[in-house]
Amino acid sequence: MRDRPVAIDQRARLPRRFYQRDATTLARALLGQRLVRLVQGQVLAGIIVETEAYLGAKDKAAHTYNGRRTARNESMYGNGGTAYVYFTYGMHYCLNVVARRRNEPEAVLIRAVEPTHGIERMFVNRRAAKRKHDLCSGPAKLCQAMEIDRALDGADLTSSEAIFIERLRQRAMAKTGITVGPRVGVGYAQEWAHKPLRFYIAGHGYQSRR
DNA sequence: CCCGTGATTTAT
DNA sequence: TAAATCACGGGG
Numbered sequence: 001m002r003d004r005p006v007a008i009d010q011r012a013r014l015p016r017r018f019y020q021r022d023a024t025t026l027a028r029a030l031l032g033q034r035l036v037r038l039v040q041g042q043v044l045a046g047i048i049v050e051t052e053a054y055l056g057a058k059d060k061a062a063h064t065y066n067g068r069r070t071a072r073n074e075s076m077y078g079n080g081g082t083a084y085v086y087f088t089y090g091m092h093y094c095l096n097v098v099a100r101r102r103n104e105p106e107a108v109l110i111r112a113v114e115p116t117h118g119i120e121r122m123f124v125n126r127r128a129a130k131r132k133h134d135l136c137s138g139p140a141k142l143c144q145a146m147e148i149d150r151a152l153d154g155a156d157l158t159s160s161e162a163i164f165i166e167r168l169r170q171r172a173m174a175k176t177g178i179t180v181g182p183r184v185g186v187g188y189a190q191e192w193a194h195k196p197l198r199f200y201i202a203g204h205g206y207q208s209r210r
Numbered sequence: 211c212c213c214g215t216g217a218t219t220t221a222t
Numbered sequence: 223t224a225a226a227t228c229a230c231g232g233g234g
Contacts, residue, residue: 087218088227111229144231
């Protein structure tokens with residue numbers, strides 16, 4: 001019984017309609033839900049505590065700005081509920097949850113997760129982490145901890161055997177304490193750099209730095 | 211504060 | 223073809 005808090009409930013997997021909303025609404029709704037990764041029969045999971053919305057062709061900070069559509073960002077044009085995993089800085093992966101519908105390229109960047117399952121394995125995956133709150137407190141950290149890479153790009157979160165999001169009943173924290181602020185690391189995006197598109201659950205130590 | 215690291219994007 | 227960029231993280 002390494003770490004086995006509460007069992008993951010596959011029946012509570014979020015359905016398609018949950019994702020088919022605008023990215024700002026989805027970014028808020030994802031707070032307090034559980035990101036689940038199944039790998040080699042093991043569960044790696046955590047509560048989503050920080051998100052950012054990226055708003056399609058008009059958003060200067062988005063990979064789809066000005067209608068850009070390439071092999072790299074193709075899955076952002078997929079149906080709501082698709083995973084968009086991109087590679088950056090020569091070494092990091094980041095996970096997005098696609099919003100809306102096919103060819104409406106909005107997405108939510110998962111920036112931080114509070115680990116609940118597979119914590120020992122996460123420590124193995126992340127040599128640099130000293131404490132539990134260093135494991136998934138950043139978009140690339142959580143991908144490293146949860147073994148998320150481009151192999152999962154384009155995965156359907158409503159049906160994938162490898163990754164999904166579980167609806168949690170207990171969401172009081174998210175409902176009462178959502179803090180809003182500017183997105184991280186998008187200073188190049190001019191007027192879009194300051195818009196309040198980052199959302200996080202206030203008052204616990206698991207969100208990314210800033 | 212600076213730097214690694216290399217795919218992707220943009221300029222030439 | 224070449225140069226610049228980058229939704230980051232780790233170590234001082």
